[in-house]
Amino acid sequence: MRWSWAAAVGLMAMVAAGCAKKDPEPVRVEAKKAWTRPDEKTIPSGPMGDSIRLGLRIFNETPKYAAAYVGNRMSCNDCHIQSGTAKWASPMVGLPGIFPQFNQRAGRVISLAERIEDCMRRSENGRPLPMDGKEMAALLAYIQWVSQGQRAGVAFPGRGLEKLPALEGDAKRGATVYSEQCAPCHGDDGRGSPPVLPALWGPDAYNDGAGMNQVKKMAAFVHYNMPQNCPGSLTAQEAYDVAAYVQSKPHTRFDGARP
Numbered sequence: 001m002r003w004s005w006a007a008a009v010g011l012m013a014m015v016a017a018g019c020a021k022k023d024p025e026p027v028r029v030e031a032k033k034a035w036t037r038p039d040e041k042t043i044p045s046g047p048m049g050d051s052i053r054l055g056l057r058i059f060n061e062t063p064k065y066a067a068a069y070v071g072n073r074m075s076c077n078d079c080h081i082q083s084g085t086a087k088w089a090s091p092m093v094g095l096p097g098i099f100p101q102f103n104q105r106a107g108r109v110i111s112l113a114e115r116i117e118d119c120m121r122r123s124e125n126g127r128p129l130p131m132d133g134k135e136m137a138a139l140l141a142y143i144q145w146v147s148q149g150q151r152a153g154v155a156f157p158g159r160g161l162e163k164l165p166a167l168e169g170d171a172k173r174g175a176t177v178y179s180e181q182c183a184p185c186h187g188d189d190g191r192g193s194p195p196v197l198p199a200l201w202g203p204d205a206y207n208d209g210a211g212m213n214q215v216k217k218m219a220a221f222v223h224y225n226m227p228q229n230c231p232g233s234l235t236a237q238e239a240y241d242v243a244a245y246v247q248s249k250p251h252t253r254f255d256g257a258r259p
């Protein structure tokens, strides 16, 4: 039986080396014209540029630059990849021309600033940024800057998360996917190694009111973006399974009453 083990290991190594894409679906919508992110060198000098730059820093290192308002060790950039410009990682590009928009969770039309507060209270397990403070102004200035050239009312291609078929996740199967494909970076204990490798559960992660804590949303995020060293290599079913496993782990309770 030894030879077959060797063959199996060899095959696995080949698959790993090629980083196989198992799943052709769902449709990976490509932009008609390739979008290039604005060059940071073009951020103007003066107070406007200072605000945009602060917004970018808050976005990439939220626990450092918005310390008073963050309750975990997550940055916006951990989920909104490439400073909020990667498609199907809920990009920020174009949002100023889309909001105010109806929000299901709120049951009413909300502003972009209010939508940011949602992520502050849930994904960042923190407190809202003061609406008239420099941090909120900076985030909005950055999002405005990165959205330059986008047509108002037209969603950026790749807005939101990938559209996956509705499947049931199996946490038991997900445990195997997790230990093989996620634990090397996010840790057996899910705590990762922030700020470089973000946590998936425990005190450093998002709370249980966050969008990422919904199996469907995490599956869609993971299927398109993870594992980070070989995105697109999981089937939709594997993405649901691993999301169900992560969701079954402890997350801080969302306290809706906390200001």
Ligand code: HEC
Residues within 6 Å of the ligand: 059, 062, 074, 075, 076, 077, 078, 079, 080, 090, 091, 095, 112, 115, 116, 119, 120, 123, 124, 139, 159, 160, 161, 206, 210, 211, 212, 217
């Ligand atoms: C733990 C992951 C996570 C973190 C951290 C996080 N978000 Fe989000 N955010 C999400 C998810 C998931 C969605 C919803 C995507 C969907 O349902 O299409 C979202 C949605 C949004 C939206 C609305 C996007 C749209 O297309 O309508 C904005 C704006 C936003 N986040 C801003 C932020 C900002 C700013 C920060 C940092 C202060 C942040 N988020 C931190 C996960 C996160």
Ligand code: HEC
Residues within 6 Å of the ligand: 077, 078, 079, 081, 177, 178, 181, 182, 183, 184, 185, 186, 196, 197, 198, 199, 200, 206, 212, 218, 221, 222, 226, 227, 228, 229, 234, 242, 243
């Ligand atoms: C090679 C390292 C690596 C591997 C393997 C990996 N991740 Fe990640 N993951 C990251 C990094 C780094 C980020 C932050 C975003 C970025 O820079 O791409 C991230 C972000 C995330 C996020 C959003 C942020 C958060 O912490 O909530 C989720 C969810 C996630 N990964 C799930 C997974 C799952 C599930 C797997 C296994 C299928 C996986 N990752 C495999 C490195 C990795």
